Amino acid sequence: MTVLAEGFNAFETKKSPEGTVKYLGSPQDVIKLLSSGKLADHILLVRGGTTTFLSPALSMGAIGIITMSGAPESHLGILSREFQTPCVMTAHLTSSDSRYIVGDADESHFEEMAAQLEGKKVRLDVTDSEVGRVVLVD
């Protein structure tokens, strides 16, 4: 099992969604994805736990989320629990020492994560109470 990234688990569940990672950087990206009808094919990667534009995707059946910042107590964490959508928060790459630091966000951290994860087929392992894992699906 190759763990590509790990972070805080928004909630513990046996759900184990699989999909291709898709980075969503703007409301337009979300609308485009919703319009494509392929929402359920993707694990959604976003920058923050307060990414409000993701709400429509959650209500329309997003299967899993990875955030690069934000805590399980954030708005998105709360929503993910309400919708029971697995969510790994403030994920970091296991192959990199780069970490998100609150109040000192380094753009290169986000770029590296998006570059390393986007397009990969992954499964979210969120069976642990604290740690959520992004596992590569071969």
Added chain:
Amino acid sequence: MTDTVLDTTQYDVLNTIALKKMASAQGIVDATGVAQGDVMSALSALQSLGLVATIGDQSLPMDDAVPALVATSNERYAALRIDPAVREMADKFEVVNGQFLTVISSWQQIDVGGRKITNDHTDSEYDDKILSRLDKLVARLIQLIDVLSERDIRFDRYAVRFARANDQVVAGNLAYVSSPTIESVHNIWFEFHEDLLRTLGRERNE
């Protein structure tokens, strides 16, 4: 289109649609207190401006909606943004908001020996404690919102909406605490936070 400046009713209607991401005319009336006829007129104007799309009975914000809201709020709230009482209120909100997020998380999950498990709401004593804390936080928020309402009466609607949600919770309809699909306390609170940020011209802190 990004420099479109809206009149007061158009702003209030479009702002509600943007905060809710999708809203019916009746939902806008309920949230804003604006008369139905005025909401319909504003929706028609916003459609003509290309700021709103209507699908069935729902209105959705188009790409230029937020830029128009930002341009309008920059004018409408220029004085408010430099008002020391408002700035103090916004700072206090950040503290209360942090407490609110913690309380909602505690409503959703119970800490059992360091492990967080889903709250199945069978422990009424636990739930009552959380609801009591939530009630106090909402009361605190309404006090803070009063600072804004004194400067723009539209903010007064949040108190009305919180009271409605609270009535439901007190009646035992616990979905009105945090359900994302109804006018729950969490949804109203979140919309206020977004509204406050736009009013003040601020960005969210991650």
